[in-house]
Amino acid sequence: MKRYFRELSVAAALLVVLLALAIFVPAFFQPQPLLSLLTREAPTLVVACGMALVIICRQIDISVGSQFAVCCVCAGLLAAEGLPLPVVFAASVGIGALLGALNGALVAGLRLPSIVVTLATMVTLREGLRWKRQGQFVNLPDGLQWFGLDQVAGQWTLITTALVILIALAFAMKHLAAGRFVYAVGTDAEAARLAGIRPQLTTFYVFVFMGALVGLAAMMNVVQSPQVDPKSGTGLELKTIAAVVVGGVAISGGRGILWGVFAGLLLLACISPALTHLRVEAYWEKAIQGAIILLAVVADGLRSRKEKQ
């Protein structure tokens, strides 16, 4: 109980917000808008799971938004070429994994700080995409939206996919050796090395996995609309990092569980509609996101200081 205090407090906050919404804004719980909200957040959840792994491994990846956009546009172009859905799907995941491997090689291979490496890849990918596409939208062929299912079935498919990935990863992080490796490397890379784990290799694979998840999330985003916006994924890195640190993953690595990230993401997802109902203008969203990140890390900082004393 005490061990998961941080995660439980996030879950409690989520419950309070949901209760407040139920009392003051019952319209929030109408099934169709709620389903749409969850569908919109499904790709974000997949990326947030990957970001949690990266941060548990004591790294960070701020290039996910640009990777996401590149995967979306590539998947859209391939689909427009008339390739079948499974091929497009595999290509999107593959491109994401490749981009992740690039980050991973620079961070793990050359031992460069991940924040600077991913800052560089973030801008390079984003500007490269803008240069190649000049902001053009990609029109998708018929039958791709919602995988060719009707909308509600498509939405449920996406939500289920995201949840399956969450559950599988939560299980893997707790019970599989690979998951424990990530915690070990994030807690103390040198100790992990002495215990026979190869920290650099683990870090590399975490970045590749992050990229693959981004590719998957991009695919989950592409099927939601008849067009691909080349600007999609802008700010995704901040959104997912916010969800991860609010969800109780320590920014210094080695601590946190995916269920906390899940609760953190839901909490953030509920705040935005709640603000709309409180008549706070949408322009405040970025500022509030920054404030939430700072509050979450301050809370962790205060707690760890108390524990030391």
Add this chain to the structure above:
Amino acid sequence: MNTDNHGFKKHLLRHETVLLLVVAVEWFYFNSVGPRFGSLDNSFDILRHSVEIGLLALVMTPIILTGGIDLSVGSLLGLCAITFGKLWRDAGLPIPVAAGCTLVIGALAGGLNATLITKLRLPPLIVTLGTFSLFRGLAEAITRGADTFTNFPAAFLFLGQERWLGIPAQAPLFMIVAVAVWLLVHRTTLGRSFRAIGFAPEGARYAGLPVERRIAMVYVLAGVVAALAAIIYTARLGQAKADAGTGYELFAITAVVLGGTSIFGGIGSVHGTLLGVAAIAILNNGLVHARQPREVAGMLTGLLLILALSSSVVPKMLASLRARRQISSANIHQTKPA
């Protein structure tokens, strides 16, 4: 120790000479591509356009020397430009007072970073990532995403657009800050303490340095200078918008790393940073003269950062690999008789 120091100095010298060569090659290349590139007018144009990024890079240098990073400087530039416009137009303050208040706001914003980093011992990257979003978000919220401040008086625009004694009016300001930061980093005990902290924070603490105060100082300095850059930016463009300075943190960090400052802290120089700024500014301006789209400049800056980072690390890694192989082969020979 002595030879080590000597080798390190030689390395720095070499790095900066190479960079100078790169700048020269860039210059001659773009001169041959764009007919107007080499003119005096264009040289002043390059100087004018690089002042804001130059200022940010100058104060980013001590931050990276201490082993930290500040991702929020570009956003802070945007926020300060907005508050400056707001104070002048809506609060009706005269320009000098508004500028003074803006500098104070910059110091406060830098102080927020400093407090979170030193008092709570939080990693600079996550703190400044949070304020990166917070400052830009505040700028958007204040202007509601649309409000722009224009129609500044001509006397103020002189600072950004006219010439004074034949050089761009903002250049003297830039030079003053550059000399001040150079003296701070290379000629004072404060500068030495930044390096000491970057090399080993614990060691610096045991040596009796007030590590927290020194670290707080570099972030507050960054805040003040970002506010100054915001004022110059507003004077140059004649308008203040919420998206002012977007992505400038990348240019500043790239200039610093390109200038030979180690991203892990402890090693680096201000004159290297100035050369880095020159390399980026000439690249940006030259690409325009070579009729390349604007996006290419951003893309190349990102690639340049990756190259600069790897070029400093790869030789060291190869050397350590070789050393390890030698040691392990020596070990094998030693253990054989036993």
